[in-house]
Amino acid sequence: MTSPTSPVRVRYAPSPTGIPHIGNIRTALFCWVLARQTNGQFIVRIEDTDRSRYDADAEKAIFESLDWLGLDWDEGPGKGGPHSPYVQSERQETYVAAAMQLVESGHAYFDDTTPEQLHALRERQRAAKQPPRYDGRGRHRSPQEIEESRQAGLPITVRLKVPDHGSVSFIDAVRGKITFELRELDDFVILKSDQMPTYHLAHILDDHAMGVTHVIRGDEWISSTPRHLLIHQALGIDPPTYVHVPLILGKDKAKLSKRHGATSALEYRDQGFLADAVFNFMCLLGWSPGDDTEIMTREQIVERFSIDRINDSPAIFDSEKLEWLNGVYIRNMDEQSLMARLLPFMERPEAEGGLSDTVERPIDRDYLMRLLPLVHERLKLLTEGTETLDFFFADNVSPAAEDLPGRKMDMEMTGRALAAAAELCRVTTPFEPEQLEAEYRALAEKIEMKPGQLFSPIRVAITGKTFAPPLFDTMAAIGQERCVARIENALKILRSSTVAPAEQ
RNA sequence: GGCCCCAUCGUCUAGUGGCCCAGGACACGGCCCUCUCAAGGCUGAAACAGGGGUUCAAAUCCCCUUGGGGCUACCA
Numbered sequence: 001m002t003s004p005t006s007p008v009r010v011r012y013a014p015s016p017t018g019i020p021h022i023g024n025i026r027t028a029l030f031c032w033v034l035a036r037q038t039n040g041q042f043i044v045r046i047e048d049t050d051r052s053r054y055d056a057d058a059e060k061a062i063f064e065s066l067d068w069l070g071l072d073w074d075e076g077p078g079k080g081g082p083h084s085p086y087v088q089s090e091r092q093e094t095y096v097a098a099a100m101q102l103v104e105s106g107h108a109y110f111d112d113t114t115p116e117q118l119h120a121l122r123e124r125q126r127a128a129k130q131p132p133r134y135d136g137r138g139r140h141r142s143p144q145e146i147e148e149s150r151q152a153g154l155p156i157t158v159r160l161k162v163p164d165h166g167s168v169s170f171i172d173a174v175r176g177k178i179t180f181e182l183r184e185l186d187d188f189v190i191l192k193s194d195q196m197p198t199y200h201l202a203h204i205l206d207d208h209a210m211g212v213t214h215v216i217r218g219d220e221w222i223s224s225t226p227r228h229l230l231i232h233q234a235l236g237i238d239p240p241t242y243v244h245v246p247l248i249l250g251k252d253k254a255k256l257s258k259r260h261g262a263t264s265a266l267e268y269r270d271q272g273f274l275a276d277a278v279f280n281f282m283c284l285l286g287w288s289p290g291d292d293t294e295i296m297t298r299e300q301i302v303e304r305f306s307i308d309r310i311n312d313s314p315a316i317f318d319s320e321k322l323e324w325l326n327g328v329y330i331r332n333m334d335e336q337s338l339m340a341r342l343l344p345f346m347e348r349p350e351a352e353g354g355l356s357d358t359v360e361r362p363i364d365r366d367y368l369m370r371l372l373p374l375v376h377e378r379l380k381l382l383t384e385g386t387e388t389l390d391f392f393f394a395d396n397v398s399p400a401a402e403d404l405p406g407r408k409m410d411m412e413m414t415g416r417a418l419a420a421a422a423e424l425c426r427v428t429t430p431f432e433p434e435q436l437e438a439e440y441r442a443l444a445e446k447i448e449m450k451p452g453q454l455f456s457p458i459r460v461a462i463t464g465k466t467f468a469p470p471l472f473d474t475m476a477a478i479g480q481e482r483c484v485a486r487i488e489n490a491l492k493i494l495r496s497s498t499v500a501p502a503e504q
Numbered sequence: 505g506g507c508c509c510c511a512u513c514g515u516c517u518a519g520u521g522g523c524c525c526a527g528g529a530c531a532c533g534g535c536c537c538u539c540u541c542a543a544g545g546c547u548g549a550a551a552c553a554g555g556g557g558u559u560c561a562a563a564u565c566c567c568c569u570u571g572g573g574g575c576u577a578c579c580a
Binding site for chain 2: 013014015017047049050052053111115118126129130131132133155157159172175178179180181184185186188189191192193194196198199200203218219220221222223224225226244246247249251253254255281284285286288290291292293294311312313314315316317318320321322323324325327331375377378379380388406437440441444450451452453454455456458459460463465466467468469470471472
């Protein structure tokens, strides 16, 4: 099976019953890429035929996820198109009409078996160690009997007549030929008693009406594909090309679910991942360009993508690797764009992960621009802006006394270092990185300490942390006055502490 | 239980009969660089699930076993 070169029409057809997770969105992404590559159309269609499970928030999240990842659609909700509407609940008459047509042509029939009866049937089968399946009893109901049930208010469904022998096969674009024995299938429902179609009927009608050429969907649909083939036959239409993509699993190799932590694209957005990085990463789950290339722009992916190279086996979502990739993307960004991305996270309320509420909003752009080069290559997530830059914005910091001593330093030595540092800090001019470094290195020599030893307590005094951007750039950015105050403050903290320094 | 799908380092993967005593990336260990943390460079450990075939030759083809997953709804 080769990858298409002529324009494809592909669709992403989510059901608004839950926030779309990574695996689901990855399918949308494959669709989008293929559509862009072949100059085809990417269609979005909402499959909301299950009215009891409909969730408006989920529907919102679907569009938000697509927007965030930049998966723009050519036809669909909010966009329109030649096959409107793109919401199944608004296409109900089509499905009902098709179901009636199938009944008339003898491919389907009305069934008045109640859910209770169905349940009882399955219980009996289970008890007899038989596979639970519908026994086709509705096939023998007369129109009169059905009408009586209808009058009595019993639920009526439409079921497809499945031949009891023979087999169906199809060529899956990623797996090759797959065959199913028809006797394994029972007569399944195509129109529910609320006059809504099941997925099986609805998607086929829509895909056909919308001219969908390739159905790209998760692996879990392979088992119901024979049903879909049967419906196509009954309707006298040709099935599309099926492309069943492998699932994305959680760390424990189980289907992705809530307990795996972040599972939706939106959660990754909120955790500070870049859409481009997530896009890139998701493409690599279940697909590879065939060489060692991993970092690719959308354009490169669009150019290189191929159905032939979609993997057969499921992938586990490794968020550690995503973090690395996100860091790569951040490092490749220019400072202006980085600032634009960082700002929304840093300007959130403190309680939501932003800078201290005492820091004035909007944040001083010029100052932030000056700081970014110091932390740029250290960031892996956009949410880290706050924690790596907070001390630049704070009036003062309060380091823990036990953090102040550097390697192989006791309290006395630390005190001497800080005292000398404070003194020098007051007089250094100009207060610039090169000047500071030169003078502090000289100071270290003068008080007979290794540069690293002298710098450690200063760093902690200035930043409140044991790790930070390069010290002298940091000091220069913070300014002489605040630096002096912080070193003196640290000295005070050190002297008032009675605890021994922690073993280094 | 039945049916279907899947199976290369911990993870993502390259590999489509000889180029593979299996390559890359993340993570992990070591070294270098170094004012800390990163970044970067070098380097190490780490896999063809098992068993049968086919073949001069198999990670690659076939069969079985095992393991994982999915489906078996008036959910999608």
